Amino acid sequence: MYKNSFLLLCFLFVVSTIYAQNIESPNRQLSLTFDIDQGVPYYTLSYKGKKVIEKSRLGFEMINIPSMKNDFNLLKSSTSAFDETWKPVWGEVKEIRNQYNELEIVLEQGNPIRTVIIRFRLYNDGLGFRYEFPNQKHLSYFTIADELTQFNLGKDYTAFWIRGDYDTNEYNYTTSLLSDVVKKIDIATEEISAQTPTQEITVQTPLMLKGNGIYINIHEASLKDYPAMLLELDSTGVVLSTHLTPDPLGGKGRMQTATQTPWRTLLISDNAADILASKMILNLNEPNKIEDTSWIKPMKYIGVWWEMFIPKGGSWAYADTANIKLDEIDYSQIKPNGRHAANTKNVKRYIDFAAKHGFDGVLVEGWNIGWEDWFGTMKENVFDFVTPYPDFDVKELQQYASQQGVKLIMHHETSASVPNYERRMDEAYRFMKENGYNAVKSGYVGSIIPLGEHHYGQTMVNHYLRAIEKGADYKVMINAHEPVRPTGMHRTYPNYLAAESARGTEYEALGNVKPDHQTILPFTRLIGGPMDYTPGIFQTDLSYYDPSTKNRINTTLAKQLALYVTMYSPLQMAADLPENYERFADAFQFIKDVPVDWDDTRILEAEPGDYITITRKEKNGDDWFIGSITDENKRVSSISLDFLDPDKSYIATIYADGTDADYETKPQSYSIKNYRVNYKSKLSIPVARSGGYAIHIKNATSQQIKELKEQ
């Protein structure tokens, strides 16, 4: 009798979940289940015993071939474990542990039979999975109509989101329940040049979610030869689906086997700090492909840049002539406008300043011809990337910078005319090498040419990577502005130092960045990779330049210092004018001292949209640096210095908001004080509205130990 009931139970089990496969994370806190139900593949994810991703569909609609969304059979499955530690060329930490349990699901489907592999990697801090299309007889070339991957949250969450768009991610963040996105999306769709908001209700990734006792971050890793993913909300707002950027013919991924999608990633924790500390996205990318990395060097730079954003500032263009043709214009016949910033004399001033204060590089924008008429006309030949304006002496400046030990940083604004850039790229890179440039800031402002393509489509994803690979060929470091948001590819190509791909400091010149912006970015945009945020604006009130403007940078000066620690990047700009740094030389000292490469990083406090406090230890040194920022609310930041070496005494130089500091009324109020500290020290530091503090902790000299009381 018991034999029979056992058989019956087995039978029921077989019918309902014969295909269910399961793995746990190495720490056993995350648990993934893969399942085929009525031929449709699904996955679910649990964290500490509770479902965080409910049963979520997997699969594809296809163009011109049968779909791959149902009728699946499990051909085989296997599990494996992986654990290795690797050293990044540069980064937040010296070593990164890559530890996961893997579940490989091999599915077959259709007649004739086609095979797809779904590979799940479960880390202690999250899940990565992707689709792989191996070499096979009946599937070689195909075009995806829709990737059907779902993220079924099951519950409502507070989301930190920007609206879905195929061409820009430079929106302000909105904080709202997912279920409220539909109500708020119109307001969130600020006007931005060359934008293409989706018709559907979509948000961009990395998407940060908070609620129900946990934090979830959804993004992708290793995006290459595939369109970027947005997330489309269903009517409840809690079931998110992959929404890929289409090409001009409506395809969403033109594939050739053997190939694979990017990794779809979910970071999960009940502690927001774990999200910031996660290295899962990097781990899901391929190892470094560049053999000789000796030429790749994190750098701190200044530039001829902010002076073009401030009221009554300089101009990129040499003249005010409209309607320019690059191959016809003769600048010797044109009247200069007198406001051209990238002139030899001015650039020398920046070089002098960089040399005096120890900056590695000087970026110069507007050095090359074409800026008179560069935007908004869908013109193909806007820039040639090699011809300087008549008042910019390439050779003289190369020599001048070289003598002072400073590198000039190249600027390639492509005006989003990619065919023109690609045709001229080799010549442009050769020009750089001949003239001593080893880094380039590229830009993609405007509607994309080829016509009908988008910034985040497969064609452009391939272009950005091609530019990085060519950079590697020429030993050039890349800082791309307006590309697709990063997905950890800097592990594979460490010459890809930084990107913009979000609302950066330039929008502050319009007074149009919210005070909580920098407390959200590390949870969203920076999850994929470093951002060239260009912090360090000391003169935050722009009426200083023109009393008629009401625009201001919505932070205190001290918060601007803290950003050098909270906004991780191996490429950091000190964006303000040299004369402003000279006016606040004591505060400027922190920018001079803060490194751009680190041996260790600890997230001391973190709450998306509210505050972030991070400490980092300099590369190959003993100094620690702390940055702390808050949103529009003032607070007291309480931290322990227990990360310090117990055997050492330290001096902490604290750059804090002044007692009367306030981002609107008194942004330039700050204090700088030295304290003796050790690993037992606990600090409680008041932070102003949209304020912050920065701390430089170094080994104390015996003299200092005598002079300073312990904190």
Next chain:
Amino acid sequence: MYKNSFLLLCFLFVVSTIYAQNIESPNRQLSLTFDIDQGVPYYTLSYKGKKVIEKSRLGFEMINIPSMKNDFNLLKSSTSAFDETWKPVWGEVKEIRNQYNELEIVLEQGNPIRTVIIRFRLYNDGLGFRYEFPNQKHLSYFTIADELTQFNLGKDYTAFWIRGDYDTNEYNYTTSLLSDVVKKIDIATEEISAQTPTQEITVQTPLMLKGNGIYINIHEASLKDYPAMLLELDSTGVVLSTHLTPDPLGGKGRMQTATQTPWRTLLISDNAADILASKMILNLNEPNKIEDTSWIKPMKYIGVWWEMFIPKGGSWAYADTANIKLDEIDYSQIKPNGRHAANTKNVKRYIDFAAKHGFDGVLVEGWNIGWEDWFGTMKENVFDFVTPYPDFDVKELQQYASQQGVKLIMHHETSASVPNYERRMDEAYRFMKENGYNAVKSGYVGSIIPLGEHHYGQTMVNHYLRAIEKGADYKVMINAHEPVRPTGMHRTYPNYLAAESARGTEYEALGNVKPDHQTILPFTRLIGGPMDYTPGIFQTDLSYYDPSTKNRINTTLAKQLALYVTMYSPLQMAADLPENYERFADAFQFIKDVPVDWDDTRILEAEPGDYITITRKEKNGDDWFIGSITDENKRVSSISLDFLDPDKSYIATIYADGTDADYETKPQSYSIKNYRVNYKSKLSIPVARSGGYAIHIKNATSQQIKELKEQ
């Protein structure tokens, strides 16, 4: 009293035609009238006193700016005359007279006011006119929605037409009344790879018309930075309108002032021969832009080509492997298919043959990696243009060809992946120069990348010209296959030797070319420029290679010889296999003898779709060559040799159809005979069905004068 009636008459005149402007052709046979009626600009054209173009509208619909189709005022008009004679770098004649009367109409329109110039040039053989948009305050960048230019024929004509398509012009011609096009267009839309027939009823240009006692040819000249023009038929079929090739966003010309459209051209005569003799299209193009033309040399060539088209023939690909990735494939690991034609040994055989018979060049297709999987998948990276197959030794062949005084001709099949080609173009051209190639046959087979672009759109028009200009930089001659059909740009860029852009001999391998095809092409495709038709197929019955095939070249052997004269090109291939030429060595002698550059050309007989007889005088020599072809009907060609020097005696070697020759039953029946001729000789030569004859006339030796009787 009479004063008053005079005033009244004046008044009526003012109201009805105040704006009418008029010019005549230098020989006064053509008369053009420009008129503004209710603010709309029109033109009409008369020939020998009769209207050939009725009142036809001019103007534009625009995207995003107000239209420029009505509300026009005449700002000013002026007339001028021009007459100069220029020498082409190569051509059908030694000197070309460029004589026309010009009417410049300056129109203004709209608020704020915008200016457009319409420039008419009236030649003895036709009309050219274009729109010019000068530099102006209120018009700089704009996108054309539709060019409204009409060609209102007023009457029905017999048309020699192929259907309108944005991506191919390789259709067979249909001969029908214009009013019957609508009925016949579906049948005329043969299946061709990568075709995009228009939704509307359109035909392609050059469009040849015959009827009402005259011949009309409609085309365009100097097409650059503008989409190619099709002709859209109204419901009657007799009013044709410009139909431009759209870009992926629906634009039909993205313009920046100062700019202009191509010339819209009408060739008019009551003698079909005048259409063939016209140089108006060339005259409407800009003069040669290449300073040093010493490297530009018309050439006759053979090639590893036809053997890939015949049944059981060779292959472009080295292996039969499917699904290749260019950056991953390792040919040393792949099994060759044993049919790869472009191997070192075979190419040497061609080089030997070329050297023995005095050919300038040897084209080799299939020399470079990627052919295993090159077509129909919209793959971007198909070819790299620099990596040979393992059995093709570039250096050895360079040396071998050079020793024999033969040039190898490069082949760049782009698979229509233009971004890939443009990225690699410099490297590809450098590779050519390093390896002794001075000419390239390029190909654009397939759907265009960038996605949504078309072969005949503005983006591609610009690409073809860019390739030609880069060719000039590298001193490389261009023979483009599948580009937009030529519009006389070889005057400006004489390194643009020839193009395909029509149904060429390759289709004969499918038995799919009509017998009248070659009697139409000179009136259509060749009006714009030379065609690489690749004639010279002696083994016309393809069952010779494989008894199971019914495919045949639909001409006699003698007609194939005649094509070297009737199908003008400075680049002529002898397309058949060397072994076939060796089998018919006596007939082959004509191909060996016929030049590819000429001092003079006379059209002796011509009727589109029926027959063509042309004589040409060799460059810098005394020899004359005659080619005569007919359609599916046999005929007797009667010509006078009155073009010969009256002071000289000549020997004519006549390669004629045999008495029993017939393209279907006896294509290889021919006779070769020598005759004494002089300027008073008249020849009557029977021509077989789809037959022809070729004649080589040279100065007679005294021995020959004795031996041969006079014809």
